[in-house]
Amino acid sequence: MSLIYTNALFTSILGSAGANPWALQRHKEELNKMRVLGSSAKLHKFIVLENVAYKFSSPCILDLKMGTQQHGDDASSEKRDRQMAKAEKSTTKTLGIRACGMQVYKCSSGRFMCRNKYYGMKLCEDGFREELATFIHNGHQFRTELIEPFIYKLRKLYKVIEKQNSFRFYTSSLLLMYEGDVEKNFDDATGTSCSSVKEQETCRRKQDNNKGLNSSSLSKVGNNSNNHRSCKVDVKMIDFAHTTYGGFSGDRMHSGPDTGYLFGLKNLIRILVEIQEEYQKSSDLAGQEKFIKSDKILHN
Numbered sequence: 001m002s003l004i005y006t007n008a009l010f011t012s013i014l015g016s017a018g019a020n021p022w023a024l025q026r027h028k029e030e031l032n033k034m035r036v037l038g039s040s041a042k043l044h045k046f047i048v049l050e051n052v053a054y055k056f057s058s059p060c061i062l063d064l065k066m067g068t069q070q071h072g073d074d075a076s077s078e079k080r081d082r083q084m085a086k087a088e089k090s091t092t093k094t095l096g097i098r099a100c101g102m103q104v105y106k107c108s109s110g111r112f113m114c115r116n117k118y119y120g121m122k123l124c125e126d127g128f129r130e131e132l133a134t135f136i137h138n139g140h141q142f143r144t145e146l147i148e149p150f151i152y153k154l155r156k157l158y159k160v161i162e163k164q165n166s167f168r169f170y171t172s173s174l175l176l177m178y179e180g181d182v183e184k185n186f187d188d189a190t191g192t193s194c195s196s197v198k199e200q201e202t203c204r205r206k207q208d209n210n211k212g213l214n215s216s217s218l219s220k221v222g223n224n225s226n227n228h229r230s231c232k233v234d235v236k237m238i239d240f241a242h243t244t245y246g247g248f249s250g251d252r253m254h255s256g257p258d259t260g261y262l263f264g265l266k267n268l269i270r271i272l273v274e275i276q277e278e279y280q281k282s283s284d285l286a287g288q289e290k291f292i293k294s295d296k297i298l299h300n
Helices: 001-014 021-038 077-088 091-095 117-121 125-135 144-161 196-212 216-222 260-299
Strands: 059-066 098-107 109-115 172-178 231-237
Touching: 021 216, 059 125, 077 091, 091 098, 091 125, 091 260, 098 125, 109 117, 109 260, 125 260, 144 172, 144 231, 144 260
Parallel strands: none
Antiparallel strands: 059 098, 059 172, 098 109, 172 231
């Protein structure tokens, strides 16, 4: 792809209301660097990175720095002290996780809400919890149908990491991603929509009213235990510059799995479960209050 075409492409995207302004700024800066290098006759090597969010139309992404140690074994004493001080003041120490960036597509505005690493550094445990809840809210509603598939994938990852003897994933990140456009939020493998059960029932009722279908089909939606498998979500481990394992390039030997990384995963799963339970509890209470009010009206 030529620099001229690529620049024109990003200039076009820049006018889009839904574009992530920080990402666009970074792309333009890198293109300008390439343009300067391209003016010489020398050949230059570039690292080609995979776009792990390519399958999403409006990707909602939460970048989490994982583990309790945020420096590699090869770090200088100055850098080690600096990174340890950062860890001490953030959720890296208390949770084994730190928010490093986030973008969430808000259906209410048609724009992305973005957070940077400096915002994540200031969060305490309660703040991180709120940030995680914000990540699955699209401006109109709390996307509770996304929690279960995230938990499912994170638990699978936990089982894999705990079997990796001597591996240390220092300074690596974990990306939580999902489709922000609710019209396209389904897994191509199943073709099943990832809207909530409540939304599916509402749509089904409208169809029943219009087409005269019987209401027995509603129960099939609520009983579909595989709904969470069809949601268009993904979990990706990235940034392995300081990852090491026993015998790699003379690095320090470690035994057992990366307990710091597992600590972060365990807390991430726990907080997601707590958010899910709290939402279900509040929904149940709201439903009970509605039932009590309707019962009073009937008896009056």
